Amino acid sequence: MEILKKKNNLILIIISVFFISCNTNSSRIDKLIEKANVLYSEKEYEQVIKNDNEIIKLNPQLHQIYFQRSLSKYNTEDLKGALEDINNAINIKKEGEYFYHKARFFEKMNKIDSAIAYYTLAVKLDSNLYEAFNNRGLLYKSNRKYQLALTDFNKALELDPNNSILYNNRATLYQELENQEKAIEDFTKAIKINELSYYYRSRAASYAFINKFNKALSDLNKAIELDPSNSMAFNDRGLLNNISGDRVKACSDWKKAEELGSTEARYYINKFCL
Template identity: 30%
Template sequence: MKKILFIISIIFSITLQGQTDIKYHEIDSLIESNSMINSMNAIKKLKEDFAKDSISSNYWLRYSKASFVFFRYEDASSGIDKAIKLSPNDSELYFEKGMLNNKIDKLEIALQAFEKATDIKKKGEYFYWKGIVNQRLRRMQSAENDYQTAIEYKFESSQLFNNFAILLSESGKNEKALVMINKAINLDNKYPEAYSARAKINFALLNFDLACKDGKNAIKLGHRNPFQVPDSICNGTLNQKLQYASDVFVVNKLYKQGIIAYTMLINNKAAKSDNFLNRGYCYFQIKEYVNAEKDYLKALSLPEAVIDQIYDNLSLLYFDMNNFEKSIQYSTKRIELNPKNHVPYIDRGLCYRKLKNYENAEKDFNKSLELKPDFFRAFGYRSFLFLELGQYQKSLEDAGKSIKINPQYGYGYIVLAQAKQQIGISDFCEDYYNAKKYGEPDAEKGIKEYCK
């Protein structure tokens, strides 16, 4: 008996839904035309012919959709919220709210709506769109989980696999990305964006011939700005391809791929100083300091070495390794090569400050400013030196000079805030907020401790 009642209830629900679809057929057609005039007429018909249905979520759903096409985004948002209030357990309404807010770039609201939809009903399409929003918010692991869940719930499309492949490639998972992009192309072999994405993935995997072929296919299919390897490289030698790829990886901060490409170059009779220098730089960026040191020193020993650049890299490397004596050694070598270069003086001055050799630190900062009086970083670093020495007025003045020269110098603002605190000037929080605005990583700590 219970089974019979359950079946009857399903049939009744389907019948009601069918009746609703028929009832709103004309209005739905007007909305789906994506015409402003038709959408305005849809709203008019809702108000005139279906006013009694304003207690129904179906009414407000269509009102929301028509308002969106008519660029009345506030009405669209309030309409979908009214629909949800009337039918709070309808997953499709939360899905529509997510779609609306994704379109108008209110991504956090969209994400919350999609999360509510997936809580109510595990549907692949819901997870797919939640993944899109997470990807737009650069929440890569969450997006990856969403796309994988969408596939597990039997939702598949060329767009899903394309998006998933791009996401995986950006996370360095190129082998898995290749599997996904192949699925996208298998579903739609005339999808230009997928060929462009596959060209980029193959390039990252050093599959140069395939990357060249896919780039050309993307153009043939109408992609206006595809990822494309220049013909001169496609037609070049393996070493020319590797050299091009290596440099592209470094420019785009793909350091692990850069290491692979430079290693292949070096092993393929291209053991030039520049290649060791650049591979060392890649190791430095991923904090593999021992390998970076080996490569820098090897680069220094080879013909046509760019000595000043290698000394600079070694100085920065040893500074990061807290080996300040060695960092001073290579900063000094740079100064000996070119005493008129203002930069190595602040590098050496920073090391002296770390070693609490304040007199020599101040001399180096002063020398840097003597050579380049508008060098804001020298003012910023000397300002912190004065702060450490308890010379707060001098620190305040130097920090002020640094941001006057460069109003977007985050470090200058954070030192200015600290100097003001020591002197007793009350508006220091403004400087902490400016430091945060301009990318100073330590600003948040000051804001949490002093400005809340």
Template identity: 30%
Template sequence: TKALKVVPEDPLTLNNRGLAYIETGAYEKALEDFSAAIKYDPQYAQAFHNRAGAYLFSGDIDAACRDYNQAFRMGYSNSKMMIDRFCNVSNDSARAETFIMLSQEQINSYRPERAINLLEHALLLKPENPKVYYWMGSAYQQMKNFTASETAYSKCIAYDPNNAIAYSKRAAIRGAFLSNPQGALSDLNIALGINPDIEEALYNRAVANAQNKKFEPAIADLTKILDKNPSQSKALFMRGLTYMQMGQKDKACADWNSALALGNNDAANYINRFCKP
């Protein structure tokens, strides 16, 4: 902004400020700056490309694609990838998938607020799409809004009752953040009833059972994980804790030593406390 007071009609400065506005989610202000940059330099292809991005985050795929195509015609090659990904769609389902795809990228980049914005656009197009609610659950979890995350996963399950991963994710929220261990255990049992090989669900159920002193089922789940993935140091560490609670010190120490050899430094503390002669 300070630079604009000195050179108020500088396209490069306007473009850069537009990018900064996108970072903060101020898409209308970003559109204004990109449009001003184009006004002062109608051949500024990158400003067309960036304005397309602001339109996309604002939910206007048609306007975004017009600008991506214009930027590509002007020689900005980066726009071609965006055209191929997002502009060859013609129905609401496909457009909703576009927003879902974008939201996943934002979640992977730890920008959950942006992801929620995109998913809300997807909901307007396809309000009964379970994938929208699944990724909303993930985004809200990143934002530490655990109640909203649970609600989103519940809506995903309502539209897709056989989504084992959604049950597992909701269980993690209920068990770790919402003080609902019984709800978490119920979700994990359902998830593993649908797909008995979900490692995350097996591990979380083992933890829940161990906390409730149901040690044999906990050992069974952890052993199943380790039969398939012997280098899962977290499962080795947890099985060691469970064996120790069962009074089986030798087995606990063996698991902790194996976990330590795989780089699990938490195991070292327990080895020093319980396994030294």
């Protein structure tokens, strides 16, 4: 009876020590996670990696920590390490977001087929990942799979209809399809959300393509107003002024473009201004 009592007491001590140890580890992990999150928000990626290493030693089953360490390694140009850690996260839990980032890593390595495959897995697991639809659409577009690209851009916009980048991406697809009216519609929507010099310059190209030169010129003026360092906008405006017969303004624009670093401008200066 005494032996049994001693055994029971020993078991209770072991259990108590186990729970104290678990609680101590849990408390330490919580503090390390909090610290890592702050460091990540401050873009201190090397420090995040060190913190996450400690967390993983204490608990190697936290898929979110492998994910955070993966992104931190990616941001420090350690692509191999980033891929290893995203695989570690996926092995513990298959999340759409994890496959999305794995696709990004393969895209960075220029392994386009693999990137498309993992974007596809990402949206199968999480159909709300508009970024995955957008990125896959861009890859389809670069491979001239235009209908697939359009389907993806449409889906991305359905999920996030107030994203100017998505309208811009679909607009550039319409430009490649030579559907300038549709491109202009999308650039206009992008501009309503976010007035960027790039969007005005891009819409100007579509206007010029359908011979609406006054509207194109107006857009290029706005592009330059928003970004006076936009050498390409000066180049384009020089071309429009030249088409309109105003050689003086054209040469002035090309000279300004060259000052801003455009090598293309020198060709036009040599051809039309000397």
